[in-house]
Amino acid sequence: MSGHTDTTGHSGTTQSGAFEPKIMAFVCNWCTYAGADLAGTSRMEYRPNVRIIKLPCTGRIDPLFIIKAFENGADGVLVSGCHPGDCHYTTGNYHARRRWIGFKKLLEFAGIDMRRLHFSWVSASEAIKWVDLINNVTDEIKNLGPFMEYKGLK
Amino acid sequence: MENALRQKAKELLESGDVKVVIGYGWNRAKTRTTPVFITRPADVDKLVWNPLCVNNLSIYLTRKFKDILALGKPAIVAKGCDIRNIVVLITEAQIKREDAVIIGMTCEGVVYRQELWKGGLKPEMMPTKCHNCDVRNPHVSDFTIGERSTFTPPETPTGMVFDKIKAIDAMDASERWNFWVGEFSRCIKCYACRQVCSLCYCERCITEKNMPQWIETSAHPRGNLSWNLTRAMHLVGRCTFCGECERACPVNIPLNLVNQKMIQVVDSAFEFKSGYDEKTHPPMIVFKPDDKDDFIK
Numbered sequence: 388m389s390g391h392t393d394t395t396g397h398s399g400t401t402q403s404g405a406f407e408p409k410i411m412a413f414v415c416n417w418c419t420y421a422g423a424d425l426a427g428t429s430r431m432e433y434r435p436n437v438r439i440i441k442l443p444c445t446g447r448i449d450p451l452f453i454i455k456a457f458e459n460g461a462d463g464v465l466v467s468g469c470h471p472g473d474c475h476y477t478t479g480n481y482h483a484r485r486r487w488i489g490f491k492k493l494l495e496f497a498g499i500d501m502r503r504l505h506f507s508w509v510s511a512s513e514a515i516k517w518v519d520l521i522n523n524v525t526d527e528i529k530n531l532g533p534f535m536e537y538k539g540l541k
Numbered sequence: 542m543e544n545a546l547r548q549k550a551k552e553l554l555e556s557g558d559v560k561v562v563i564g565y566g567w568n569r570a571k572t573r574t575t576p577v578f579i580t581r582p583a584d585v586d587k588l589v590w591n592p593l594c595v596n597n598l599s600i601y602l603t604r605k606f607k608d609i610l611a612l613g614k615p616a617i618v619a620k621g622c623d624i625r626n627i628v629v630l631i632t633e634a635q636i637k638r639e640d641a642v643i644i645g646m647t648c649e650g651v652v653y654r655q656e657l658w659k660g661g662l663k664p665e666m667m668p669t670k671c672h673n674c675d676v677r678n679p680h681v682s683d684f685t686i687g688e689r690s691t692f693t694p695p696e697t698p699t700g701m702v703f704d705k706i707k708a709i710d711a712m713d714a715s716e717r718w719n720f721w722v723g724e725f726s727r728c729i730k731c732y733a734c735r736q737v738c739s740l741c742y743c744e745r746c747i748t749e750k751n752m753p754q755w756i757e758t759s760a761h762p763r764g765n766l767s768w769n770l771t772r773a774m775h776l777v778g779r780c781t782f783c784g785e786c787e788r789a790c791p792v793n794i795p796l797n798l799v800n801q802k803m804i805q806v807v808d809s810a811f812e813f814k815s816g817y818d819e820k821t822h823p824p825m826i827v828f829k830p831d832d833k834d835d836f837i838k
Contacts, residue, residue, distance in 0.1 A: 496710075498717030498722075
């Protein structure tokens with residue numbers, strides 16, 4: 388990972404000049420990635436603002452990934468994996484959930500706007516849920532504007 | 542108490558049961574205490590016990606100090622709060638209970654600002670942890686030295702740290718952000734908080750991993766935030782609120798606030814308090830199928 392940070396302060400604009408947020412999605416290989424794949428093969432359309440990073444399991448998602456995403460200019464982060472009980476590795480998402488409970492409270496205490504960090508369970512068959520999730524998250528973050536607090540750390 | 546401690550140390554060293562006694566001694570100017578490592582019975586008079594004994598010596602049982610472990614089986618002089626750290630080290634398989642002799646000291650509190658101490662011990666001289674201490678009588682030890690303390694901690698925790706956490710919780714997100722960015726902006730990345738922490742025992746810290754460089758090493762607000770959040774996250778469910786990180790911080794970042802906040806989060810979410818029971822697993826390596834996940838949509 389290179390340390391590129393968007394120094395212009397804004398993630399991107401459309402041709403009409405409207406703000407388009409950059410959203411990082413950390414997803415697990417077995418459920419959410421397959422769900423997103425299903426959405427693609429089913430030719431469902433959703434907002435193009437999301438950049439997906441596929442990991443073996445939600446248990447692989449280090450909280451530092453999320454901090455690093457914000458550091459590198461993400462306006463929002465989405466973390467998603469198998470529903471509880473459905474983990475390919477039996478317990479990975481239970482461990483991840485414990486970590487998120489702590490991490491979410493820590494970021495709240497540090498004053499990071501929790502509307503920029505979303506957690507979700509999306510299974511391999513829930514393409515519609517994935518599409519709705521991305522659309523909702525994108526619209527919410529679009530309304531919030533660029534994450535200037537973090538990008539402005541200079 | 543001091544004499545009883547020296548006597549016990551002498552017995553242990555003379556019997557050959559332990560090779561080194563890790564305890565507190567005076568610094569040269571007799572203004573502070575400093576860790577001492579007694580290997581000869583003749584030197585036990587160097588051990589002292591007074592309200593300046595603030596250091597958490599449990600750090601010398603970790604693999605950070607291989608030269609001290611090489612001396613042989615240690616006996617450690619420990620207050621109740623230090624024993625909590627030793628218990629965490631046991632639950633995390635860093636040491637075995639029988640690897641160290643714990644000389645538990647009953648404790649009526651330590652001094653917060655050692656440089657101002659003239660003698661005596663009043664509640665207003667103590668840090669927040671002492672006001673709410675429930676381990677003034679050591680809970681895990683081989684020997685206990687001192688008279689039994691009759692102190693009972695208040696039902697709701699009191700003190701500066703708890704008041705400040707309440708004040709920060711009452712702020713809105715942008716105020717909290719500005720508060721923490723302001724505090725962390727002073728960070729000079731000296732890593733004293735890590736070096737002094739007995740639970741930061743990784744052989745290679747994440748901040749030293751530079752392929753890729755996860756945490757910016759320069760004293761820049763972005764890397765400072767990343768470092769301090771990561772440090773706090775790595776201590777979730779483990780920190781015992783011994784307060785050494787804040788004491789060691791040369792720029793007075795209120796690390797106790799974030800550590801105590803996470804202790805409260807762990808207590809309410811997982812009903813766990815670290816450092817009391819050596820048989821219980823730390824909360825972040827276990828789970829319950831019904832952990833609360835109302836924020837996960």
